[in-house]
Amino acid sequence: MNCLSPEKIYLYLEKDLSPEEEMAVRHHLRSCQRCRQLLADRAQFLKAIKNLPSWQPPPDFTDRVMEKIINQGVGFKEIIFTVLGLVTFISLSLVCLIYLAGINLLQTFSHFYQSLMASTETFLVFLAKMAKIIILLLKITFSLGEQVFKVLSSFLFLGRIEYIGLLVGCLLPLLILGLYVFRRKMFSGALL
């Protein structure tokens, strides 16, 4: 057997050799002074490195970390993303709902708006105007959606149910993503 490589010496010292290889190394060591020297040297080196002093954190380190965790504030980015996520989700859900319920839902909204207008004062008028804007936006989205569906229908001969399926299929990943982000924010304490 040739002289042992430093790598083999380490493997032997760290008991990382197969029983056969270990036997061969032992056999060689009996007859080779140079390798015995190498072995003693590496053994000392390993012993020295395993006894390196450990760095210790300050005694109040855990408290400091826990304080930061418990007092975790709400980040600006988190608020923006959460609000945007929720607004997108609610808007898309409403569009979907209007599409499913048809024009009757829009009429219900309009009646609600009219009765609100009739029975409220300045503050509620403002709210009602906001509601009108939202309804207008929804109407635009709805009619745009209808136009897109019509165009698509002329190409693909799909019925209303298939389109609803397509719409839900598109919304589902968004919903999952929204819930995923929401869960993360909830857990990290950003929303609590």
Add this chain to the structure above:
Amino acid sequence: MKDEQELIHRILRGEREAFAMIVQKYQTPLLNYVGRMVTDRDTALDLLQEIFLKIYTSLYQYNSTYPFRTWIFKIAYNHVIDFWRKRRIETQPLEDDQSGISLLNILPLQEESITKKYELQQWRNKIERALEKLSAPWRELFIWRYLNELSYEEIAEIKNLPLGTVKNRIFQAKEKLRLLLEEEQ
């Protein structure tokens, strides 16, 4: 291991205080890793706080089939890399750093002069100094194996490398450290 999983479940159920036990268990091994990678104690403690916050906010992503210790070290490893990137500290890629390998061949000739000098106490400071000089990718492997006592398999998992490559690199890291120790003489 089972207790740790139970602890994680408690934290995920909203018992934030239970995280203190995780911090207590891992603060010393992580400080030994992070501290020796950045060499400055205050910076290391700041980084360590950030690492624990990251662990806490990512805990819901933890897959319980994966060893928790490896997962924690992986987060710490990524955080240290980010720290270096932000500070624009360059780390040599291991593949290109072959300087020590050719010198390994002459090592056995120097054995006799070294042997007598291994007095444990005296060597500690020398090893610490040599460790600081060891380039970061080698130092990291060395610390994980000999200070944090991670297994080769755990290190392979953290670094995303084959087991054989990890074993070989850790061997090289040891020999490089030995060379640096010789230079300290």
